[in-house]
Amino acid sequence: MHAIVISAQGGPEVLEYVERPDPAPGEGEVVIDVAASGVNFIDIYHRSGTYPLDLPLIIGSEGSGTVSAVGPGVRDVAVGDRVAWANVLGSYAEKAVVPADRVVPVPDGVSAEVAAATMLQGMTAHYLTHSTYGVKEGDQVLVHAGAGGMGQLLIQLAKLKGAKVYSTVSTSEKEKLARQAGADEVLGYDDFAAALRGKLHVVYDGVGKTTFEGGLEVLRPRGLMALYGAASGPAPLLDPQALQRKGSLFLTRPTLGHYIADREELLQRASDLFGWIAAGQLTINISHRYPLADVRQAHEDLAGRRTTGKLLLIP
Numbered sequence: 001m002h003a004i005v006i007s008a009q010g011g012p013e014v015l016e017y018v019e020r021p022d023p024a025p026g027e028g029e030v031v032i033d034v035a036a037s038g039v040n041f042i043d044i045y046h047r048s049g050t051y052p053l054d055l056p057l058i059i060g061s062e063g064s065g066t067v068s069a070v071g072p073g074v075r076d077v078a079v080g081d082r083v084a085w086a087n088v089l090g091s092y093a094e095k096a097v098v099p100a101d102r103v104v105p106v107p108d109g110v111s112a113e114v115a116a117a118t119m120l121q122g123m124t125a126h127y128l129t130h131s132t133y134g135v136k137e138g139d140q141v142l143v144h145a146g147a148g149g150m151g152q153l154l155i156q157l158a159k160l161k162g163a164k165v166y167s168t169v170s171t172s173e174k175e176k177l178a179r180q181a182g183a184d185e186v187l188g189y190d191d192f193a194a195a196l197r198g199k200l201h202v203v204y205d206g207v208g209k210t211t212f213e214g215g216l217e218v219l220r221p222r223g224l225m226a227l228y229g230a231a232s233g234p235a236p237l238l239d240p241q242a243l244q245r246k247g248s249l250f251l252t253r254p255t256l257g258h259y260i261a262d263r264e265e266l267l268q269r270a271s272d273l274f275g276w277i278a279a280g281q282l283t284i285n286i287s288h289r290y291p292l293a294d295v296r297q298a299h300e301d302l303a304g305r306r307t308t309g310k311l312l313l314i315p
Contacts, residue, residue: 030077292315
């Protein structure tokens with residue numbers, strides 16, 4: 001099989017398209033013929049060294065496909081099942097080995113590409129809007145980077161819960177995408193803090209460095225900021241006393257792994273997402289598809305913020 005391997009952490013040049021032996025499943029594992037792999041900022045963190053890893057390895061944290069082999073002890077997954085997964089390394093490949101308890105079934109009404117595009121960002125948007133801060137009817141919410149794959153999902157799920165949603169974007173073209181996703185008001189990064197000061201119940205921030213301080217300013221007393229990413233760089237250090245001075249604010253830095261650690265919770269989040277997709281209540285915008293061998297270009301496009309919606313690698 002072909003796979004994307006990194007032997008050192010660094011820029012896109014460390015992504016190598018190589019041939020590797022076909023894998024065999026171990027105890028409790030399945031082998032999946034990969035139909036599509038999602039490209040996410042966490043892949044860039046893994047590649048660059050922001051998150052240190054034991055090397056060499058196949059990167060990629062999300063995908064979908066068809067089970068081609070099962071290992072000893074696997075009872076609930078069978079050869080031929082259509083499945084998807086997230087938060088398991090190894091998806092940038094023609095075949096992936098995944099623990100059986102980390103895969104979820106893909107219903108007939110959901111394509112393999114949509115399933116791959118849904119898992120990591122979709123479940124992140126799900127836990128942010130349903131668990132980290134349970135959005136309620138009438139809440140006022142800010143979603144940064146509303147034209148991106150995560151931003152569009154967060155806007156849609158917050159609207160499903162009855163919120164008024166504000167969003168930030170950098171161009172007029174991206175404003176159109178945020179509004180199509182359901183944003184009620186769209187602002188620029190330079191003026192959002194002044195326009196929204198003290199109004200919002202929750203801020204969902206995957207941008208980090210350039211939006212963090214403004215995000216704290218727009219929260220009302222006892223509001224919450226969910227800092228789930230750092231596309232512009234790490235957020236500045238914060239004196240916890242600042243949260244008290246600004247209104248007894250809450251700040252959390254959540255990660256998906258802690259919200260799908262329990263298999264029942266994993267299955268519930270995936271089931272909700274696939275159900276909303278099938279019902280036409282949630283739209284997955286796949287904006288770019290790249291051959292697996294063009295992974296470097298995919299990383300450059302994502303890091304350069306030259307894309308909107310979801311990026312996929314197709315083996």
